[in-house]
Amino acid sequence: MEPLRLGVLVSGSGSNLQAILDAIRKKRLDATVCLVVSNQPKALAIERARRAGVATAIVNHKDYDSREAFDRALVTKMREAKVQWVVLAGFMRLLTPTFLEAFPHRVLNIHPALLPSFPGINAQQQALDYGVRVSGCTVHLVDSGTDTGPILAQSVVDVRADDTVDTLSARILAREHVLFPKVLQWIAQGRVHIMASNGSSGRVLVQLDGVRASVGVAGAR
Ligand code: GAR
DSSP: OOOEEEEEEEOOHHHHHHHHHHHTTTTOOEEEEEEEEESSSTHHHHHHHHTTTOOEEEEGGGGSSSSSHHHHHHHHHHHHTTOEEEESSOOOOOHHHHHHSSSSEEEEEEEEESSSSOOSSSSHHHHHHOOOOOOEEEEEEESSSSSSEEEEEEEEOOOOOOOOOOHHHHHHHHHHHHHHHHHHHHHTOOOEEEEOOOOOOOEEEEEEEESSOOOOOOGGG
């Protein structure tokens, strides 16, 4: 099978991008990162991509009048690079249907909490404020809601009594770096099937190896 052609959207430090690039280099992920696009001109993620010899582009949301116009520019870049799947790796903008309809059920996000708990920003702080005893990370398909799309996999992290946002975020991030490449490899291997359910609910069903996702990944430690 041809390597999966990935386009990665980033806004920040890009440690998840790095984990994906490292997994490809170590032949644990049968994929190619065709393009990395950042909405933040100074994102460290762009530097990481350049160091790995990956094509980069800056598409600054501040240069566009509307979310749709920004999304159209992103779609153009992704199409030019012949991207099959779009990976949101710390991308801090909401995508509109303009983008999502160009890559139907082909946009994947990682979120630093066990969805549907604590969507949106500052997920780790939300978890600490609520007082949950476990949190973690979630890989899911992106829909037009905020962190609401179908879940593919999750990894659970204990919340410790002395955790701060920084300590909890670091432990979750370490899990993200294992989980995200793992799920992408499932996709590269053709093990993930996505289908619209019967009827008018509009729900999308995700299967891994013919069994309904989501999947708690014990091996993601
Ligand atoms: C990660 O923790 C990721 O889950 C989170 O931002 C961080 C990016 O780190 N994403 C979100 O909160 C998206 N809603 P990175 O830039 O080092 O990969």
